[in-house]
Amino acid sequence: MASNAHDVKRVLDRMVSFHSQRLHQVDIREHFIIVKELGEGGFGKVFLANHRKTGRKMALKVMDKSRTSRESFLREFTISFLLSSHPNIIGCCEIIFTTFNCFVFTQELAPLGDMFSLIVPNVGIPEDVVKRCAVQISNALQFIVEKGLVHLDVKPDNVLVFDQECHSIKHTDFGLAKVTGTVIRSKCGSKPYRAPEMYEIAPPDGLAVDGSLDVWAFGVAIYVLVTGEFPWQDTLPDDEEFKSFVVWQKNFEVDNPPEAWREVTTGIRRMFIHLLAIDSTKRSQSAEVLKYMGEIWKEETPEKDEDPIENSSFKHSFFLIKALFVGAANNHIGI
Structure with a gap:
């Protein structure tokens, strides 16, 4: 049965508030080795990157602050994270941060693209x-x-x-x-x-x-x-x-x-x-x-x-x- 809309919104609002407190500015290149660009859209780009500490390959979704708001970014990340437990929905790593110009969150890498x-x-x-x-x-x-x-x-x-x-x-x-x-x-x-x-x-x-x-x-x-x-x-x-x-x-x-x-x-x-x-x-x-x-x-x-x-x-x-x-x-x- 589908969830009650009011309850869903309340859960999302709580999650957005929680993740907002974890959103700190970092130097992306201190934590990731950017390998190549995977795609580009209306508000930003997706990059293939290696996590310096773990060596794990990830997809970085990078959104330009001039074209998306903090609230929109957090809402998209939260929905992605909420749904990512399903085997047919992309995995969303619990890593989010900002740079001087961008908002960023990480996802599992799909080796063959779309x-x-x-x-x-x-x-x-x-x-x-x-x-x-x-x-x-x-x-x-x-x-x-x-x-x-x-x-x-x-x-x-x-x-x-x-x-x-x-x-x-x-x-x-x-x-x-x-x-x-x-x-x-x-x-x-x-x-x-x-x-x-x-x-x-x-x-x-x-x-x-x-x-x-x-x-x-x-x-x-x-x-x-x-x-x-x-x-x-x-x-x-x-x-x-x-x-x-x-x-x-x-x-x-x-x-x-x-x-x-x-x-x-x-x-x-x-x-x-x-x-x-x-x-x-x-x-x-x-x-x-x-x-x-x-x-x-x-x-x-x-x-x-x-x-x-x-x-x-x-x-x-x-x-x-x-x-x-x-x-x-x-x-x-x-x-």
């Missing part, structure tokens, strides 16, 4: 790997819901990989996470993954967030893993692909989908209809995917004589999906 790096444009990733990823991401989302929280930025970029076959993957980046029931008054997350209700936010009411927002993004993420494409660019009425999906959902026939949904097998189209229900009150839980493990998720790809990299349509799709992900990153808050 899941997006595994996706082959127009192809996706192998079916057995997609299924493993879907189960693990679903488990993480269920845990987040049970803790009374919403991630609000679910996508392959925010899932870290620990082995090539994805037997171990972990959700990361809780910079946008909110307590369930928190009212937001502006859109957040990356465009292709935003649930349609995000665009219905109107002042002064706003939108009370809940786990259905993460389930929608999860559904889109699975589509991307299966196909190597986005089903749409945005969930707006003027997006033709999204409009076709809405019409199909209202008049659902498993064997007569719009073009984008011919890319997934007949056996799992109903799964997507449930995960991506336009009416958020009818949207399934993320565990819906478990009902479809016996189905075929990817059609066999016929062999081609030509090199797919040299195929012009393949190259077009490659640059299109890269452009979409870059555009999404520009709308992303945090690292």
Whole structure:
């Protein structure tokens, strides 16, 4: 059962207060050997570093003080730390400090980077790997819901990989996470993954967030893993692909989908209809995917004589999906 929102907020507030007292300024290079930059986001960077005292390799999440507040930093760290006991959520080391310009906390290192790096444009990733990823991401989302929280930025970029076959993957980046029931008054997350209700936010009411927002993004993420494409660019009425999906959902026939949904097998189209229900009150839980493990998720790809990299349509799709992900990153808050 999900935690009471008031109780969750109270726990987070106590944890933020506790960690605030431990936040001291240090010289980062006295304690860590910076090896290389791993990534960059709207408020800072992530570095691979070796802890000088223990020799342990860690990921340092470094947030620029000019672009994030002390409160926001402590809130993200606290949520990350609270959730890090789950095997499919990134481990959060209990090391936080400030430098002259930055706030810093440490996380376990994911040796293979994020899941997006595994996706082959127009192809996706192998079916057995997609299924493993879907189960693990679903488990993480269920845990987040049970803790009374919403991630609000679910996508392959925010899932870290620990082995090539994805037997171990972990959700990361809780910079946008909110307590369930928190009212937001502006859109957040990356465009292709935003649930349609995000665009219905109107002042002064706003939108009370809940786990259905993460389930929608999860559904889109699975589509991307299966196909190597986005089903749409945005969930707006003027997006033709999204409009076709809405019409199909209202008049659902498993064997007569719009073009984008011919890319997934007949056996799992109903799964997507449930995960991506336009009416958020009818949207399934993320565990819906478990009902479809016996189905075929990817059609066999016929062999081609030509090199797919040299195929012009393949190259077009490659640059299109890269452009979409870059555009999404520009709308992303945090690292």
